[in-house]
Amino acid sequence: MTFRIGQTLSSLALGLAVATTALTPVAWAAGASDTDQERAARWQEIAKSIFGDRQIAQTDSLVKIDAPARALDAALVPITLTMPNDGQIKAVSLIIDDNPAPYAAKFEFGPAADPAELKLRVRVNNYTDMHAVVETQDGKLYEAKQFVKASGGCSAPMGMSDEEAMKGMGDMRMKFAETGAGKPVEATLMVRHPNFSGMQMNQVSREYTPARYIDKLTVSAGDQKVFTLTGDISIASNPVINFAFKPDGKPIQVAASDNQGGHWQHSFNPPAPTN
Amino acid sequence: MTAPAVHPRAFPGGRALSRRSALFGGLCLCCLPTLGRAAESFTMAEVGPGIFVRKGLIADATPENADAIANIGFIVGQNGVLVTESGGSLADGQWLRAEIVERTQKPITHVVLTHVHPDHVFGAGAFVQDKPVFIGHAKLTEALSARGEFYRKRLIDLLGEDRTGPVVYPTMTVADTAEIDLGDRRLTFTAHGPAHTTSDLSMIDSGSGLLFPADLLFVNRIPSLDGSLKGWLTEVERLKAMGPTRAVPGHGPVVVDLAPALADLTGYLTTLRDGTRAAIAKDVSIEKAVDTVARDQRDKWALFDTYNGRNVTVAYQELEWE
Numbered sequence: 001m002t003f004r005i006g007q008t009l010s011s012l013a014l015g016l017a018v019a020t021t022a023l024t025p026v027a028w029a030a031g032a033s034d035t036d037q038e039r040a041a042r043w044q045e046i047a048k049s050i051f052g053d054r055q056i057a058q059t060d061s062l063v064k065i066d067a068p069a070r071a072l073d074a075a076l077v078p079i080t081l082t083m084p085n086d087g088q089i090k091a092v093s094l095i096i097d098d099n100p101a102p103y104a105a106k107f108e109f110g111p112a113a114d115p116a117e118l119k120l121r122v123r124v125n126n127y128t129d130m131h132a133v134v135e136t137q138d139g140k141l142y143e144a145k146q147f148v149k150a151s152g153g154c155s156a157p158m159g160m161s162d163e164e165a166m167k168g169m170g171d172m173r174m175k176f177a178e179t180g181a182g183k184p185v186e187a188t189l190m191v192r193h194p195n196f197s198g199m200q201m202n203q204v205s206r207e208y209t210p211a212r213y214i215d216k217l218t219v220s221a222g223d224q225k226v227f228t229l230t231g232d233i234s235i236a237s238n239p240v241i242n243f244a245f246k247p248d249g250k251p252i253q254v255a256a257s258d259n260q261g262g263h264w265q266h267s268f269n270p271p272a273p274t275n
Numbered sequence: 276m277t278a279p280a281v282h283p284r285a286f287p288g289g290r291a292l293s294r295r296s297a298l299f300g301g302l303c304l305c306c307l308p309t310l311g312r313a314a315e316s317f318t319m320a321e322v323g324p325g326i327f328v329r330k331g332l333i334a335d336a337t338p339e340n341a342d343a344i345a346n347i348g349f350i351v352g353q354n355g356v357l358v359t360e361s362g363g364s365l366a367d368g369q370w371l372r373a374e375i376v377e378r379t380q381k382p383i384t385h386v387v388l389t390h391v392h393p394d395h396v397f398g399a400g401a402f403v404q405d406k407p408v409f410i411g412h413a414k415l416t417e418a419l420s421a422r423g424e425f426y427r428k429r430l431i432d433l434l435g436e437d438r439t440g441p442v443v444y445p446t447m448t449v450a451d452t453a454e455i456d457l458g459d460r461r462l463t464f465t466a467h468g469p470a471h472t473t474s475d476l477s478m479i480d481s482g483s484g485l486l487f488p489a490d491l492l493f494v495n496r497i498p499s500l501d502g503s504l505k506g507w508l509t510e511v512e513r514l515k516a517m518g519p520t521r522a523v524p525g526h527g528p529v530v531v532d533l534a535p536a537l538a539d540l541t542g543y544l545t546t547l548r549d550g551t552r553a554a555i556a557k558d559v560s561i562e563k564a565v566d567t568v569a570r571d572q573r574d575k576w577a578l579f580d581t582y583n584g585r586n587v588t589v590a591y592q593e594l595e596w597e
């Protein structure tokens with residue numbers, strides 16, 4: 001029995017947020033052992049606080065969440081949201097039920113969007129259900145769910161000082177995948193920003209580094225909006241977002257702001273379509 | 276290679292040792308400093324004149340093994356004892372201190388904190404009573420400030436507070452190089468740039484010519500990346516240029532020939548770098564990259580499945596901004 005406990009703890013090492021050769025984290029925190037009923041009740045509460053009394057139907061077709069069942073790095077959990085019904089999706093919200101601030105992100109799509117696939121990286125603080133809720137053009141809500149095992153993603157200290165983590169804050173890059181004429185273009189937006197969660201403690205000052213995170217990010221193709229992202233502390237540091245847009249030859253504009261008044265703007269030229 | 280590569284699934288010692296240590300652990304977790312382990316599973320090897328090293332387990336920390344997973348040891352000099360690595364917990368450090376006291380009556384004058392990782396620093400609490408100089412990299416204080424309590428809490432969850440011990444900070448820091456004279460031998464320290472971590476300190480003993488690279492050198496156990504991949508490859512060249520031929524790695528055998536061990540390490544790190552770069556260039560996502568990059572190294576390293584994906588995640592974040 002002791003042997004079995006040891007093994008179980010060992011396998012939990014995968015959930016540790018900070019790289020180390022040594023330490024097996026223990027996910028005994030509240031949430032790891034909750035029952036399905038407890039999780040469902042918590043989701044009801046969160047859904048109500050975000051969407052009020054609106055009905056949310058289950059879906060396996062309008063939105064799908066792909067996340068690792070067990071995170072390799074709780075401070076960087078890659079998420080893919082697949083929404084195959086082009087034209088039907090108005091917005092998608094990602095909620096990480098057991099994170100300190102569950103409402104991780106909301107993407108509101110504009111006319112230049114192709115929301116078929118969206119990728120982002122988040123922090124996961126606990127064993128948790130993750131919910132994606134889409135709003136269709138006719139104003140209805142649909143949800144999909146996935147369970148993720150991870151712990152400590154929000155409080156995990158960064159591997160550097162706060163000053164170092166803030167170096168180049170607001171720098172951006174955009175990469176475009178090759179694409180055929182008339183097809184949506186896949187793009188990767190990278191933003192330098194520590195996205196401090198407010199839960200990372202500096203032991204010398206005995207103070208938490210104040211939360212500083214990207215709260216609004218808008219991407220446009222020419223005058224047409226691709227999406228507006230409303231973000232929170234659950235988004236991993238140095239945010240990276242993969243998305244697709246309908247090109248019209250005009251530059252891609254990105255405007256980002258954070259909760260402490262930081263504001264940054266960049267413009268990128270997408271490649272000319274090749275046939 | 277100085278020792279055969281070990282496949283994680285074909286590593287008989289791992290499971291057997293866990294089972295055995297688990298049994299002993301169940302009987303006697305409190306009887307420090309024996310660590311509750313089978314006595315024969317831990318011995319000090321004399322790897323050079325007056326240089327003793329204990330081989331760490333190729334495993335992760337568990338309640339039974341007290342985080343005794345790094346190679347730790349000490350050097351007996353004319354004027355005193357220098358602890359090369361203190362251990363992974365207070366319990367592990369107390370075990371080491373008992374081994375020292377058994378062999379010499381000389382004072383313990385120096386304890387090296389080779390980098391921020393818990394398996395290398397939490398033994399230091401056992402030596403506070405000796406009032407030694409705690410030697411560390413100039414960046415170690417900052418790194419311990421950020422992470423020490425985080426590590427300690429998780430170690431307490433595993434071992435309990437009594438066996439974990441305090442976070443001990445360096446009292447002498449090295450920004451570039453430094454030298455300690457033990458009377459009959461000198462220890463030369465080098466503070467490295469970001470590599471395995473951002474606080475890697477290596478040491479060369481003039482008496483034996485042995486290099487103590489700590490976790491800048493992993494043997495058999497898969498290297499874990501927590502600093503800078505490109506930086507690590509740079510620091511490997513620096514270690515070579517220092518000229519030693521044999522070394523005591525942070526994990527693996529107690530002593531190895533340096534050149535082939537560094538070649539294996541470099542083999543993994545360059546495969547990781549090139550594979551991650553190629554994935555980024557081809558727009559392969561991070562979640563796909565963790566399953567595909569460096570797979571051909573799998574049979575060469577113990578604990579590959581536990582750490583390779585993490586290493587790819589760290590490498591990807593470093594290299595995607597190139």
Ligand SMILES: [Zn+2]
Binds near residue numbers: 021490
């Ligand atoms: Zn280490």
